[in-house]
Amino acid sequence: MKDFKLNRLIISTLALGCAWGFTSCSNDEPSPIPGIVTTESMFGNYTGSLSILSVAPGISALTDESGEPEGTTATATIDNDTIYFKDFPIKDLVMAVVGDETTADQIVAAVGPVNYNVGYEPALTPAQDSIYFDMKPEPLQLTLTLPAAAESEEAASMNIQVNIVGAEGASYEVATSALNFQLGADEVSLGTGEDLQPLPGFNPLTLNFEMNKSKE
Incomplete structure (x- = not known):
């Protein structure tokens, strides 16, 4: 017992x-281990601003009344190592060509929303706090329908091609979800069909994007 x-x-x-x-x-x-950071961490939807800067010698950046670069709202989606613009902001580019805001507004309305995609090659930093990416942009293609001079004539189409180059230093900051990159527009060509001629006197521009990823 x-x-x-x-x-x-x-x-x-x-x-x-x-x-x-x-x-x-x-x-x-x-504590739970945070999610592993990879180059896919920058995938998502973004909202921010696009400001246009001039890179031609002797030409000042386009600014507002306060002296700051003018900003245009820009949205994009990043997926599969590609930046997708469903409505690429083209007004400032058109302004650089025609030099008149009223005419630029009419052209933008006639062209309509512009889809533009930019592929890139990403690289994660050793500290895994940032992702740098090398952009591979293709020329931006626009088509503008010109009204016929007379009722008996058919409307003509003008093709506009903007040569786009990717600037160095494009980055995504993991902690803040901030995306920063620049695209350069170094040449504009105009014409009908495949007969395109460079626009004389065009001053190269830098398109500066500052964006943040939307919270899911």
Whole structure:
């Protein structure tokens, strides 16, 4: 009988010790490990601004009344190592060509929303706090329908091609979800069909994007 009581005491003690041990272990567990950072961490929807800067010698940047670069709202989606613009902001580019805001507004309305995609090659920093990416843009193609001079004539189409180049230093900051990159417009060509001629006197521009990823 004494042996039976002793065995029960030992079992109870062991059970209490195990329970205490489990409680202690659960309290000592480390905090959950954050998600692993990869180059896919920059995938998502973005909203921000596009400001146009001139890079031609002797030409000042386009600014507002406060002296700051003019900004246009810009939105984009990043997925599969590609920046997708469903409505690329072209007004400032058109302004650089025609030099008149009223005419630029009419052209933008006639062209309509412009889809433009920019592929890139990403690289994660050793510290895994930023992603740098090398952009591979294609020329921006626009088509403008010109009204016929007379009712008996057919409307003509003018093709506008903007040569786009990617600037160095494009980056995504993991902690802030901030995306910063620049695209250069170094030449504009106009024409009908495949017969395009460079626009004389066009001053190269830099398109500066400052965007932030939307919270899911």
